[in-house]
Amino acid sequence: MISAPIKRTFLSAILLVAAAMPAHAHVGIGTASSFTSGFMHPLSGIDHVTVMIAVGLWAALKGGKAVVAWPLAFVGVMLAGGTLGMLQVPVPFVEPGILASVMVLGLLVALEVDLPVSVGVAMIGVFAMFHGHAHGTEVPENAGGLDYMAGFAIATALLHAVGISASLGVGVRFPGLARAAGGACAAVGAGLVFGVL
Structure with missing residues (x-):
């Protein structure tokens, strides 16, 4: 059961994202057609x-099956979203979804929210779809995109590993550090919502 203060925090974050003007948090950079x-x-x-780091941090805080399931869910659904983007299949609310993912996942880590692994997989999957679609739409029509998708999948998995390693390594000696990193992630999300970052 999620406590009332956590519910209010999430509701506040969602309202902030909904009230914000589109910030275009995910901006294409360079050519999107090679592994590099x-x-x-x-x-x-x-x-x-x-x-990506927040997913790793949250997975490590949860422990058990989440350490593998949550990063794998993100990468797998992100690739599916990337495929939809490359095929120009529209997905609604991509930009707000990306902004929400930064804030919500940061808050989940900061508040050390303990959800069932399956619920975490579902939440992470929704956010992964938005990130993947944004990546996929950046692949030029005349490019195959497989090399590009492999590159962003591997980089994403490595960022998950950074979060897991940080939480399991430094976080063991300094337990509040992972939560502080989650708070920083949520702050980055707020900065993107209001166009500060």
Whole structure:
């Protein structure tokens, strides 16, 4: 059961995202048709970096099956979303969904919210669809896109590993550090919502 203060915090975050003007948090950078550009793209966007690390942090805080299930869910659904984007299949609310992912996942880590693994998979999957679709729409029509998708999948998995390693490594000695990183992620989301970042 999620406590009333946590519910209010999430509702506030959702209202902030809904009230914000589109901030275009996910901006295409460079050519999107090679393994290298696919690998570098997630590393060049603060929205993607913070969300991927937050997924890793949250998975490590949860422990058990989540350490594998949540990152795998993100990468798998992100690739499906990327395919939809490459095929020009519209997905509604991509930009607000990306902004919400930064804030919500940051809050989940900061508040150390303990959800069932299956619920976490579902939430992470929804956010992954938005991130993947944004990546996929950036692939030129005349490019195959498979190299690009492989690059961004590997970079994403490595960012998840950074979050997991940080939480399991440094977080063991300094337990509040992972939660502080989640708070920083939520702050980045707020900065994107209001166009500060």
